[in-house]
Amino acid sequence: MSSVILEAHDLTKEYRHTIALDHIDLKIEKGKIYGFIGQNGAGKTTFLRLVTGLAFPTSGTLSLWGKTVEKELQEQRKRIGCMIETPALFPTMTAYQNMEIQRIQRGIPDKAVIQKTLDMVGLKDTGKKAVRNFSLGMRQRLGIAIALLNTPEFLILDEPINGLDPAGIVEIRNLLKSLNKEYGMTILVSSHILEELYQTASEFVLIDKGKIIEEISDRELNDRCKRHIAIKATDPQKALIVLEETLHTDSFKLMPDGMIRLYDYLDDMEKVAAALSDAHILVTGLSVAGDTLEDYFLSKIGGTGNVKSPKS
Numbered sequence: 060m061s062s063v064i065l066e067a068h069d070l071t072k073e074y075r076h077t078i079a080l081d082h083i084d085l086k087i088e089k090g091k092i093y094g095f096i097g098q099n100g101a102g103k104t105t106f107l108r109l110v111t112g113l114a115f116p117t118s119g120t121l122s123l124w125g126k127t128v129e130k131e132l133q134e135q136r137k138r139i140g141c142m143i144e145t146p147a148l149f150p151t152m153t154a155y156q157n158m159e160i161q162r163i164q165r166g167i168p169d170k171a172v173i174q175k176t177l178d179m180v181g182l183k184d185t186g187k188k189a190v191r192n193f194s195l196g197m198r199q200r201l202g203i204a205i206a207l208l209n210t211p212e213f214l215i216l217d218e219p220i221n222g223l224d225p226a227g228i229v230e231i232r233n234l235l236k237s238l239n240k241e242y243g244m245t246i247l248v249s250s251h252i253l254e255e256l257y258q259t260a261s262e263f264v265l266i267d268k269g270k271i272i273e274e275i276s277d278r279e280l281n282d283r284c285k286r287h288i289a290i291k292a293t294d295p296q297k298a299l300i301v302l303e304e305t306l307h308t309d310s311f312k313l314m315p316d317g318m319i320r321l322y323d324y325l326d327d328m329e330k331v332a333a334a335l336s337d338a339h340i341l342v343t344g345l346s347v348a349g350d351t352l353e354d355y356f357l358s359k360i361g362g363t364g365n366v367k368s369p370k371s
């Protein structure tokens with residue numbers, strides 16, 4: 060069976076004066092956490108609204124678990140849980156009471172699902188505490204619990220980290236990771252800050268002005284952003300031997316374009332230069348490279364400011 064649960068092809072959404080989504084192609088695979096990253100107005104919410112059936116595309120196709128016809132899509136959407144707008148919570152009620160209202164509204168017969176879901180998001184011990192006394196992080200977790208009421212296979216969250224303090228950010232990150240790991244849930248989560256989802260998502264989709272500008276795995280992203288010495292040498296293979304045998308390091312990588320990334324000796328580039336030169340290797344480039352996540356993101360979306368172009 061295919062592991063693709065969502066596929067968008069040429070998906071476009073136009074409003075009267077705006078092209079909110081401009082011919083989007085995207086595949087979401089089962090069991091992964093996707094970070095959907097774009098600045099305000101990039102088109103993230105529009106995409107999530109199309110997926111969840113809150114809006115309809117102008118053109119293009121969307122398929123969920125292989126179904127593309129609107130009527131069948133509607134049926135598949137029952138397998139999705141989502142938090143797109145800030146959830147309407149009753150502040151004087153407890154977490155349980157808020158969940159109970161949602162359960163009844165959505166016609167979910169099994170009452171036990173409330174306790175189970177509150178447990179999943181770490182809110183089972185909030186007892187009689189009214190929601191108005193919850194931290195923002197707790198409220199967001201309650202919103203996620205509501206999205207989980209139908210025990211979805213695919214969870215969609217729009218900016219759940221927005222406005223949270225560092226502790227709240229950690230809470231949500233850990234929650235997403237555990238939902239993914241323990242329940243095998245596929246998650247699509249949007250943010251306007253790449254760093255917020257760093258170490259949480261395994262795939263990043265960067266969107267700008269309605270277009271997907273890059274899909275990158277966490278590994279590739281780490282690689283691009285990890286600080287290293289970029290070495291350009293006429294004989295890279297020989298240079299690698301020098302790194303191993305003279306500088307006693309194995310913390311390097313030979314890139315497909317022949318560049319070497321050395322993750323060691325960042326504070327002692329001269330020693331690297333000297334070792335290579337002693338071995339009669341002609342070095343034509345030696346520099347420290349690696350972007351911060353934010354620099355990387357801005358370089359991709361063509362932002363200005365303190366932006367370095369990714370080296371190598």
Ligand SMILES: Nc1ncnc2c1ncn2[C@@H]1O[C@H](COP(=O)(O)OP(=O)(O)OP(=O)(O)O)[C@@H](O)[C@H]1O
Binds near residue numbers: 074075079098104
């Ligand atoms: N209902 C609407 N009518 C007209 N234009 C809209 C509508 N919804 C969104 N837009 C426009 O579409 C573009 C994409 O908006 P969208 O809300 O999808 O962006 P976003 O990436 O989610 O940003 P934000 O984080 O600010 O919500 C924006 O230019 C927005 O003004």
